[in-house]
Amino acid sequence: MATTQDVRLRVFSLNCWGVRYLSQHCTPRYQMIADLLKEEDFDLILLQEVYSEKDYLFLKRALSHCNPHSHYFKSGVIGSGLALFSKHKLLDVFLYRYSVNGFPYKAFHGDWYAGKAVGMVVVNIGGMIAHVYITHLHAEYSREKDAYLPHRVAQTWELVQFVRLTSAAADLVILGGDLNMHPSDLGIRLLRGYTGLVDCYHATQNFQGCPDGATYIPQNPFTSKSELETFPNGIRIDYILFKGSATLAAKCDSFSTTMGHVPGQPFPYSDHEALSVMLLAQRQQKKQEEEEEEEAMASSELLANLIDTVNEARTEVKVGLHHMEGMRHTAMRMGIMGLALLLLEMLIALVPWLAVSTEQGFPRATFYLLGSLSLVTLVLTGVLYIFYSTQVKALHSTEEQMRLAVLRLQEQVTSRGPHSR
């Protein structure tokens, strides 16, 4: 079984900015992306924001020789936008849809319609089982007043749990995508701390690309300059992370990003920069229990940090929960007002001596307009109340899971103690 040969694995990730009719130059950009991918010959290609199935099928045809295996993850109304191409056969495919993901009435923020999710595929690469995850978390529309922070933290938690609980059989775990979080943000700390995944940017000495590994930069002509005012070097929000296992040692050999332009082309591939990494994986003897214990001992401090991080995430989810409960309450009050108005109108219509005079045109028109308005209010607030209720339940569920996680982590710290072995 064990070989001493290194397996080399090239992984690519790009947010393609593929919102048809809204994103600029979609067709020529997909052609450029296809040309790049055909030339570079990656093992695994993780694409986000491929919102049009037509574009997915174009890529599928274009990559049919170098990456014959692929999956397009479907979710939400127009999403999930996640597409995966592989040189290696897909053994299994699964999808987890995040339970909290923005609001349907925020049509310009679109996230709800995209049905943000984490896609999973299992591939066999020369006898090595790799579990590959691709995701795109809720966007951050304002860093100062980020109304979606609890959503993104709750999504990160579900991502963490999904990866932790589905990767036990994996020799190698790879996660890539647009996480919409800066490297020191709560969600990234939670993800790295609790899954043990390593950020490729930190794991290699051999990095070529934008300063600080930025993937959304002002030099890119498609990016919003106002968004990047406070970040003149751009921000790093796209990631490839990985980890080996007891039977396989993995390391990141090199990491590169595009830099806002493509030589010989009038515009870049996307508004995000593309990431490519080279991973090296090597079979190793299963670690002895003693070794594992020692490693666990060394990580007591990490454990304490993780507890803080999960607690911080829990606080954020609680904030989101209170906010969501507030909105549900508002929807209910609006609904009651609509109902009261409707009942009043019905009373006026039914009781003759209250009826609006037929001679007066305006009050009658107002009467019916108010009636329509109250009816629509009633229907819409009813739908919203139901929606908010599902979101309250989902956030409650996340918070409970986090509470249990903190308890168990604290027990691990206690059971080790400062002097015990």
Add this chain to the structure above:
Amino acid sequence: MATTQDVRLRVFSLNCWGVRYLSQHCTPRYQMIADLLKEEDFDLILLQEVYSEKDYLFLKRALSHCNPHSHYFKSGVIGSGLALFSKHKLLDVFLYRYSVNGFPYKAFHGDWYAGKAVGMVVVNIGGMIAHVYITHLHAEYSREKDAYLPHRVAQTWELVQFVRLTSAAADLVILGGDLNMHPSDLGIRLLRGYTGLVDCYHATQNFQGCPDGATYIPQNPFTSKSELETFPNGIRIDYILFKGSATLAAKCDSFSTTMGHVPGQPFPYSDHEALSVMLLAQRQQKKQEEEEEEEAMASSELLANLIDTVNEARTEVKVGLHHMEGMRHTAMRMGIMGLALLLLEMLIALVPWLAVSTEQGFPRATFYLLGSLSLVTLVLTGVLYIFYSTQVKALHSTEEQMRLAVLRLQEQVTSRGPHSR
């Protein structure tokens, strides 16, 4: 690590029929359930339809001594109704919400509001890691004309994938709940065939309970007699399934159900019968590869059956998909009609010489009523169109996963061949 001692594990499952204000005698029945559980001292208790958190908290208090660890899975608007109590500490908790689950406007069928899901907990039972799953699938309201069959099959598929992909680290896997399917139904064959889970009813020589293991019987005063007209012995729709692992041999020692009444009580625990099983688990030497291969060879026929089953399930999901697309189409047409009517009304209102005479009261009232109606139609069909679109995407996703599964299973058959080793 290895011990030769058997671990004995008692598991209980019951659909509690706990819909407040609709289910009869909720309070005394929960008292009876609590008394039973305190007396019987189970390791794991899997309850469904605990829709009121108050009832969960009542049970939590009542069982605080014998089953101090518990989790209430929250999902949907009023659900998920799943509650788990354990004698053993919960190490991890996770929830997967089914992507397709009835319709929100079918309020009397309630499933959509319950947010049907599969809950998962990880427990450590004397050094043995058990992954315990609890679920409740979409109800079957008519066996002859089952409009929800594609929903239940899609849910079963997600359940299968969730269990398969999250149970790799488990020594023992236990799944219990109300599956709303008869033992020979497509979903049960899919679940057993693809996860390898064994039905406790088949696995034991020592069964005590209703004929054929029925769990919804006409002798129970709460059941619908018309529903059971064609099944005078009742139907078996509640299950406990299990499987061991390479390192742990598990078997079912005994299985019993309640029988429609409780001695000394005026009514039974619920409209469903309660299930209790005794599992025996024993550590074993990890199987040799050769042994595993031989076992795999023996299962070629099972594999062929499984391919048929997945194909059958895929057909069923496709039927559901076409139906869902049809409903989306209807919603769109209704929406366009509503919009056309609204535009016509606005035109009449805006163009003076088309305006309804102020002398005629009735046409004016009709005018505004029609306006309100078209407005409400527009809003509702818009919401429905969005809802159906998410469901179409979800069913597409399931169908794609099934297609891939069939391909991989077929390859397994081919690679073995009739004569190859």
